Structures are given as structure tokens and as C-alpha cells.
Amino acid sequence: MTAGCLLFLTWIFSLIFHEATDKVPFDSSNPVFYDNDDHRDMYTDEYLMALAAAGTIHLAGIVTTYSADITEYHLFVKGRQEIIDKARSSGFSHIPDAIAGPSVTLRRPASGRIEDTQPLNSEGGRAIVKAALNTGKDKPLVIIAGGQFTAIADAWLQDSSIAERVIVSGIFGIRDKSYNAGLDSWAWAIVVSKLKCFSVSDSDSDSMYNKVFHHQRPKTPKKRFEEELRNGTLADTPLNRWMLEKHHPKHPAAYMEQDGDAPVAVPLVRPDYIKAVERWRCTGLDSNGLPQVVPDPDGPLYLVTDAEESIGTEEFWRAIRVPLKR
Numbered sequence: 612m613t614a615g616c617l618l619f620l621t622w623i624f625s626l627i628f629h630e631a632t633d634k635v636p637f638d639s640s641n642p643v644f645y646d647n648d649d650h651r652d653m654y655t656d657e658y659l660m661a662l663a664a665a666g667t668i669h670l671a672g673i674v675t676t677y678s679a680d681i682t683e684y685h686l687f688v689k690g691r692q693e694i695i696d697k698a699r700s701s702g703f704s705h706i707p708d709a710i711a712g713p714s715v716t717l718r719r720p721a722s723g724r725i726e727d728t729q730p731l732n733s734e735g736g737r738a739i740v741k742a743a744l745n746t747g748k749d750k751p752l753v754i755i756a757g758g759q760f761t762a763i764a765d766a767w768l769q770d771s772s773i774a775e776r777v778i779v780s781g782i783f784g785i786r787d788k789s790y791n792a793g794l795d796s797w798a799w800a801i802v803v804s805k806l807k808c809f810s811v812s813d814s815d816s817d818s819m820y821n822k823v824f825h826h827q828r829p830k831t832p833k834k835r836f837e838e839e840l841r842n843g844t845l846a847d848t849p850l851n852r853w854m855l856e857k858h859h860p861k862h863p864a865a866y867m868e869q870d871g872d873a874p875v876a877v878p879l880v881r882p883d884y885i886k887a888v889e890r891w892r893c894t895g896l897d898s899n900g901l902p903q904v905v906p907d908p909d910g911p912l913y914l915v916t917d918a919e920e921s922i923g924t925e926e927f928w929r930a931i932r933v934p935l936k937r
Contacts (some may be wrong), residue, residue: 635882636809636913637778641753642669643879644742646712646735647872648677648758648794650690652859654831655757655872657694657850658930664703665933668879671742671752674735676712676762679794684714694853701848710738713761716795717768719900725801728768736765743773751807753879756781757872759794764801774805780875784812785891785904785914786820796900803902804893807911811874811918823915828869829877829923845932854931873927874918881926887917 645659663670675691677684691709698706712735720727730736739762743752754763756779763779779802783791790813792799802808812820836855839845859866877884892910893902904912 634885634888634913635878636807637751637753637780637879638882639668639879641750641778641879642671642742642746644672644674644739644752644754645670646674646676646739646754646756646758646762647691648675648687649683649859650675650687650694651857652862652866653757653871653873654854654867654927654931655755655870655876656691657698657854658870658873658927659755659876660695660698660703660706660850661930661933662880663705664698665930666705667930667933670705670707671745672707672738673709674712674738674762675709676714676735676758676760677794678714678716678759678761681714694850697849697853701846701850703850710735712736713765716759716761717764717797717801719797723896723898723900725804725896728764728797728801730768731761731765732769733762733765735762736769739763739766739777740770740773743776744770746776748775751776751778754779754781755872755876756783756791757875758782758791760792760798760802761795763806764795764798767801767805771805774807778807778809780809780878781811782813782824782872782875783810784814784820785810785902785912786812787814788901789814800896800900800902803904803912804896809875809878809913809915811915813871819916820914823874823918824871827874827918827920827923828871829873829927830868830920831870831873831924831927832868833864835928839928839932851931870927874915874923877923877926880930881922884918884922884926885915886919887915889914889916 891912
């Protein structure tokens with residue numbers, strides 16, 4: 612290959628990479644905080660822990676947040692720590708202990724003003740504040756969120772200065788109140804109104820705004836776990852065996868054929884997974900306390916509308932196979 616041809620290819624790659632990173636307002640050099648509910652219906656926990664153990668990301672904290680059922684909340688808190696224990700027994704380091712986040716929702720004040728909301732002063736919220744204040748404004752804390760936003764909103768209520776130091780990368784709607792947003796609608800309103808967000812919508816409607824969640828998530832079939840463990844491309848460790856064995860007691864088996872929360876984590880390493888975004892901004896809340904958003908090419912709300920499933924799948928399996936840095 613001639614020097615001129617190599618230079619041309621390098622230029623083309625740089626254009627493609629710039630276009631991809633322009634759609635994603637963070638990368639693997641940003642510190643990462645993880646906040647989720649159920650630990651049994653996806654593999655995002657294990658994916659992020661693999662990245663942290665390999666030295667690809669700095670995982671600053673892990674929180675479990677869930678308010679819909681107190682019995683399930685305690686199950687999720689216990690189960691997430693058990694995943695961490697399995698990761699450590701598999702040779703993983705740089706994995707923090709899990710924090711029990713909020714098990715209740717925020718209350719919308721009678722005034723309807725966000726600033727009048729009574730904070731929970733939760734341990735999860737305090738942990739997010741601490742992690743955010745330890746970052747620079749040029750490399751804000753990326754909060755990977757797979758569930759409700761109570762801990763994140765509580766963190767802002769505790770210290771609103773973190774708004775300049777946080778990006779919420781989550782599975783939730785911006786234009787509409789999706790499932791995760793609906794678990795704590797007031798927390799969702801606070802997050803969309805006050806923080807920079809990168810979102811993949813989990814609404815039920817099969818529109819362009821929900822295409823990624825319904826059709827373009829990384830593929831994680833049990834059959835592939837079986838094959839890779841059998842042929843040795845995936846190490847036979849407690850964590851990898853757990854990924855093969857885990858299942859959700861209510862969801863059909865097909866639910867775990869794609870990872871539900873990974874679409875907002877994969878862009879940390881592969882921004883080219885994201886093919887299209889729309890930018891929006893919040894103009895205020897309506898009489899029901901729901902955020903009102905309008906298109907804005909420079910807005911702080913990134914809504915993903917297209918992704919390349921094959922890239923997400925490739926990245927997921929690459930990460931969980933990577934030899935650990937000792």
C-alpha cells in the first residue's frame with residue numbers, strides 16, 4: 612500500500628470516527644457510574660464490569676434503584692452484589708461494591724416547582740454527587756441508567772452544581788414517558804429538565820424513536836454462551852457461567868436474546884454503534900409535571916434513532932472475552 616493510499620484511508624477513518632463521536636457526547640475516558648434495577652434480565656452489569664476489569668473504563672460506582680416492589684428491591688440489591696462477588700472470584704478487579712439506592716419515589720411538591728422538591732438524601736444520591744464532584748467539567752461523569760431516575764434526581768436535588776459534571780446515558784423516552792420514566796415520573800422530569808442526557812427510548816410503540824430498543828440491541832443468545840464456553844473462546848469462570856445460567860422468572864426466554872440496557876453502554880467504547888440521533892431541549896413542565904421538549908440542533912438531550920446492531924453485538928462479545936490486566 613502506498614503512503615498516499617494509507618493517508619487517504621486514515622483520513623476517511625478519521626471522518627467516520629468524528630461523525631460517530633459527534634453523535635455521542637462521551638467516551639471511555641469519562642468516569643462511569645452505573646444505576647439499574649433488575650439484575651436478571653440483561654448483561655449490562657457484566658459488560659461494564661468486564662470493561663472496568665480490563666482497564667477500559669473507570670467504574671466509579673454502582674447503585675440499585677427500584678420502587679415498584681419492596682421485596683423485589685431487596686432481591687435486586689442482593690443479586691447485584693452477588694454478581695460483583697462472582698466477577699471478583701473470576702479475577703476481576705476495579706469493581707466497587709454495590710450501593711442500595713432509593714426504594715421510594717420522589718414527591719412532586721404542591722408548587723409544581725422542581726426546586727421545591729424535598730430531596731431523599733439517599734446514599735445512592737450522595738454517591739453520585741461525590742463521584743460527579745471528583746470529575747472535571749471537560750470529562751463529566753457518565754451515568755449508565757437502565758431503570759428509574761430517583762437516585763440521579765436526588766443527587767441533583769442534593770447539589771445542583773453537578774449538572775455541569777454529569778451526563779445521563781439511559782434507557783428512557785425524551786419525547787414521551789416510557790416504562791423506565793414512569794417508575795418515577797417526577798425524577799424523570801427533573802433529569803430531563805436539568806441534566807444533559809443521551810437516551811434510547813423504551814416505549815412500547817414501534818416507531819422510529821423506539822427502533823433501537825426493539826430491533827437493534829446487541830444479540831446475546833444463550834446458545835452462543837454455550838458454544839463459546841464449550842470451545843474455550845469464553846473462559847469458564849463463575850461470572851461467565853452465571854451469564855449462561857441467569858434467566859428472568861417472568862419474561863420469556865427470547866427476551867434475553869438481546870441485551871436490554873447495553874445500547875447506552877456500548878457507545879462508551881464504540882461510538883460508531885450509534886448511527887443517528889436527534890437533539891432536543893426542555894422548555895419547561897406542563898400542568899401535569901411532564902417535561903415539554905422541542906427540537907434543537909444544539910440541545911442537551913440526545914435521542915438515539917438508529918444504531919448498527921452488528922457493531923453492538925461485536926463489541927459486547929469482544930469485551931467479555933478480553934484477557935484481564937493483572
